[in-house]
Amino acid sequence: MAEKKKRKVPNLNASSMADISFLLLIFFLVTSSMDTDSGLSRRLPPPPQSEEQLQKMDVQRRNLMVVLVNYQDQIMVRTQAGDEWYNNIAEMEGKGGKVRLKDMVKEFVLNPNNRPDLPELIEEDFGPPIGKVPVTADHVISLQNDATTSYKAYIAVQNELVRAYNELRDEAARKYFGKAYNELLPEQQEQINKTYPQRISEAEPKDYKLGGGR
Amino acid sequence: MGKFTKAGGREMPELNTSSLPDMIFAILFFFMVTVSMRTETLMVRHTLPTASEVQKLERKSLVTYINIGIPLDPRLGTGTRMQLNDKLAEISDIQEYIAQERERLSEADRQFMTVSIKADENTKMKYISDVKQALRKAYALKISYSARKGEN
Secondary structure: OOOOOOOOOOOOOOOOHHHHHHHHHHHHHHHEEOOOOEEEEEEOOOOOOOHHHHHHOOOOHHHEEEEEEOOOOOEEEEEOOEEEEEOOHHHHOOOOOOOOHHHHHHHHHHOOOOOOOOOOOEEEEOOOOOOEEEEOOOOEEEEEEOOOOEHHHHHHHHHHHHHHHHHHHHHHHHHHOOOOHHHOOHHHHHHHHHHOOOOEEEOOOOOOHHHOOO | OHHHOOOOOOOOOOOOOOOHHHHHHHHHHHHHHHOEEOOOOOOEEOOOOEEOOOEEOOOHHHEEEEEEEEEOOHHHOOOOEEEEOOEEEOHHHHHHHHHHHHHHOOHHHHHHOEEEEEEOOOOEHHHHHHHHHHHHHOOOOEEEEEOEEOOO
16 A cells, blocks of 8 residues: 655745735825815805895895905905904904904804894704803805905905804803813704804805906 | 853744734725725816815715816916816816716715815915806805815
């Protein structure tokens, strides 16, 4: 009988495996992009159905804040309580000694002293623990721009408006929940958002021939 | 004292590298899962504006991009142009583009479709307004002004 020879399983040389997987790794690193897109979210109004609807926008004067950005990126804020004028973006952000746009917006939205020339306070129930609080439910911030306003300035103003709302929400979160807004549960955040909804209107473009843009 | 003299050449112990491929594969899979493939090559140059209050866009598959800027190819002029998918386009093309993109999404996801406007910071607002109007007509109402995170 032939004696069964113990055959050795040949050893697979796996030393190049590491090199192959390194190559794959590098390929994926190069072809993929890590960057996540971030931005300021907005919701556009649906397209106007008819001519009459265009005219409809009927807001009480005291509830309206108009933010105008002109072709030189100068900013004008008009409310019934008074006008403010910023020569450039830095001034709007409070670097020139003027009241920051953010703080103007916050006062406008809160109307803490119930002034007659700031938005109307209406008491609404937002559920526990916020309960019934007076809010300016009908306020509108209308952002208008010239044809040659730079996108940069527009975004800077948008950012400033969003910042005002974010700070309001954060303050409310600390007051009612004792926590920062970011640490709240989604339902609680939703509750706060309902209390201070972002009411920024993206105005219909107008004919700016009188605006001096061209 | 002889105790301390070396008896013979000591051999360097061999490093066992058999688990190295496994480790690299683990890293590879991590990257494959966490990143998305670069889908389009930019044909316009844009520097995004900075903003401090930006939010991350969730669910990339629902996001459609509109790139606005100056063409990289100088032969195409120095005016503001828009890139949809892989070609330069006009504002009148937006509606069709949005309809196409919407078609790709499942029925349930269509309402969450977001359009991310990636525009150069020196673009004139006239152009952006026109784009916005076209988006409204196409009923793409959820938009995001793409911006870099930064203090301003």
